Amino acid sequence: MDFNVKKLASDAGVFFTRAVQFTEEKLGAAEKTELDAHLENLIARGDCTKNWTEKIFRQTEVLLQPNPSARIEEFFYEKLDKKIPLRTTNAELLGQHMLDAAKDFGPGTPYGSTLTTVGEYQKKLGGAEREFLQTSAINFLTPLRNFLEGDWRTISKERRLLENRRLDLDVCKARVKKAKLQEAKAAAAPDFQEQRPRNYVLSASASASEHELRVAQTEFDRQAEVTRLLLEGISSTHVNHLRCLHEFVEAQAAYYAQCHLTMQELQKELRSANGDSVPNAFAVSPSISGVLAGPSGLSGSSLPGASPPPRPPVSYRAPEESSPLKIEEVQPPATGTRKAKVLYDYDGADTSELSLLADELITVYTVPGMDPDWLIGERGNQKGKVPVTYLELLS
Numbered sequence: 001m002d003f004n005v006k007k008l009a010s011d012a013g014v015f016f017t018r019a020v021q022f023t024e025e026k027l028g029a030a031e032k033t034e035l036d037a038h039l040e041n042l043i044a045r046g047d048c049t050k051n052w053t054e055k056i057f058r059q060t061e062v063l064l065q066p067n068p069s070a071r072i073e074e075f076f077y078e079k080l081d082k083k084i085p086l087r088t089t090n091a092e093l094l095g096q097h098m099l100d101a102a103k104d105f106g107p108g109t110p111y112g113s114t115l116t117t118v119g120e121y122q123k124k125l126g127g128a129e130r131e132f133l134q135t136s137a138i139n140f141l142t143p144l145r146n147f148l149e150g151d152w153r154t155i156s157k158e159r160r161l162l163e164n165r166r167l168d169l170d171v172c173k174a175r176v177k178k179a180k181l182q183e184a185k186a187a188a189a190p191d192f193q194e195q196r197p198r199n200y201v202l203s204a205s206a207s208a209s210e211h212e213l214r215v216a217q218t219e220f221d222r223q224a225e226v227t228r229l230l231l232e233g234i235s236s237t238h239v240n241h242l243r244c245l246h247e248f249v250e251a252q253a254a255y256y257a258q259c260h261l262t263m264q265e266l267q268k269e270l271r272s273a274n275g276d277s278v279p280n281a282f283a284v285s286p287s288i289s290g291v292l293a294g295p296s297g298l299s300g301s302s303l304p305g306a307s308p309p310p311r312p313p314v315s316y317r318a319p320e321e322s323s324p325l326k327i328e329e330v331q332p333p334a335t336g337t338r339k340a341k342v343l344y345d346y347d348g349a350d351t352s353e354l355s356l357l358a359d360e361l362i363t364v365y366t367v368p369g370m371d372p373d374w375l376i377g378e379r380g381n382q383k384g385k386v387p388v389t390y391l392e393l394l395s
Contacts, residue, residue: 031170031173031174031177032166032170033166033169033170033173033220035166035224036224038228039224039227039228039231042228042231042232042234043159043231045231045234046152046155046231046234049234049237049238050148050152053144053147053148053241054148056144057141057144057145057148060136060140060141060144060248061141064133064136064137064141065133070087086130088126089126089127089129089130089133090126091122091123091125091126091129092122092123092126092127092130093126094119094122094126095118095119095120095121095122095123095124095125095126096119096123097119098115098116098118098119098122099115099116099119099120101115102115102116102119113273114270114273117266117269117270117273118266118270121262121263121265121266124262125259125262125263128255128258128259128262129255131255132251132252132254132255135247135251136248136251136252139244139247139248139251140244140245140247140248140251143240143241143244144241144244147237147241151230151233151237154230155227155230155231158223158226158227158230159227161223162220162223162224162226162227165216165219165220165223165224166220168216168219168220169213169216169217169219169220171216172209172212172213172216172217173213175209175212175213176206176209176210176213178209179205179206179209180206182205182206308343308344308345308346308390309344309387309389309390310389311349311387312371312373312374312387312388312389327351327352327376327383327384327385328383330367330376330383332363332365332376332378333365333367336365336366337363337364337365338363338364338365338393338394339361339362339363339364339393339394340361340362340363340364340375340377340391340392340393340394341359341360341361341391341392341394342356342357342358342359342360342361342362342390342391342392343358343390343391343392344356344358344390345357345358346386346387346390348384348385351384352384352385353384353385353386354377354378354379354382354383354384354385354386355384356377356386356390360379361394362377362378362379362386362391363377363378363379364376364377364378364386364391364393372388373387373388373389374386374387374388375388375391
């Protein structure tokens with residue numbers, strides 16, 4: 001190991017000088033060369049871009065991989081320049097567990113066959129998720145990382161060099177100022193023969209200081225121009241990141257659309273397999289699902305100033321019958337009942353409807369042939385039709 005004591009002592013001296021210089025600038029005891037307004041704006045814009053890009057990058061990593069241990073493992077693989085092993089997604093793992101359970105329960109049983117079907121579709125969802133993660137990492141995370149670890153490091157290096165050039169320039173300015181002050185004092189003193197050599201030395205020292213100042217000013221201007229050009233490149237970085245952001249949104253849209261399509265296919269397959277023989281109190285028509293959840297997933301009762309939804313049309317009749325549904329003859333199914341919280345007061349239009357009070361809990365279920373906007377509600381010994389839009393179904 002080559003240990004250079006002179007270089008170490010020189011670096012220590014420069015560090016000490018810089019510390020003193022910074023302290024004097026903070027106290028206002030030393031002159032400081034200010035950068036032009038355009039360059040200052042570019043520096044502020046660059047810092048803002050770096051800070052927000054770093055935050056977006058970190059949070060996108062959390063979105064794509066919520067497990068911090070997995071993120072650390074991927075980080076080490078990247079630093080070691082090794083290929084990251086394929087990781088099984090949670091949906092794929094769930095699907096595999098369902099398939100294994102179906103084998104134990106018996107693929108021929110209703111539960112086993114349904115587990116097999118749902119497990120296969122869960123694995124499809126897992127495959128779509130993996131494709132989305134890979135696409136997002138390549139098209140969005142990689143450009144952000146390249147900026148932070150590449151372009152910004154270069155900009156930071158040149159900015160540090162610019163700061164050093166500025167400090168050198170300020171030192172030269174201080175030397176010139178001091179040399180001119182001493183030269184002026186010498187010129188104002190009486191001209192004695194023994195002082196002439198000293199005056200010549202002062203004059204030469206002032207000339208040398210002015211030469212050093214011109215060199216330092218040239219180097220500072222050159223470094224300021226280099227830094228300015230690099231910082232102006234931030235505009236092209238914004239354009240590149242904008243394109244990557246569009247690609248990220250497209251990948252998200254494609255992923256969610258594929259998930260939606262897969263779940264629709266799964267629902268159709270389950271309906272055809274069950275033959276609609278099992279009542280489903282969880283199925284809500286699309287027109288009222290948005291009313292139940294609201295624009296932000298909150299129940300209607302939690303929204304300030306919310307008004308009750310309009311009364312749904314009474315248009316339910318069994319397909320095979322021409323007479324209205326008789327409430328007193330309706331019996332709750334063996335499975336498929338569910339608790340619901342009443343969101344608004346409701347006055348029944350006739351004896352077939354159950355009047356409701358806000359915030360009370362009732363039991364609800366559906367029967368074959370019933371309009372999807374209505375459910376059968378029970379409260380103690382009372383029973384009647386209730387509109388779904390006035391309820392919040394509980395798990």
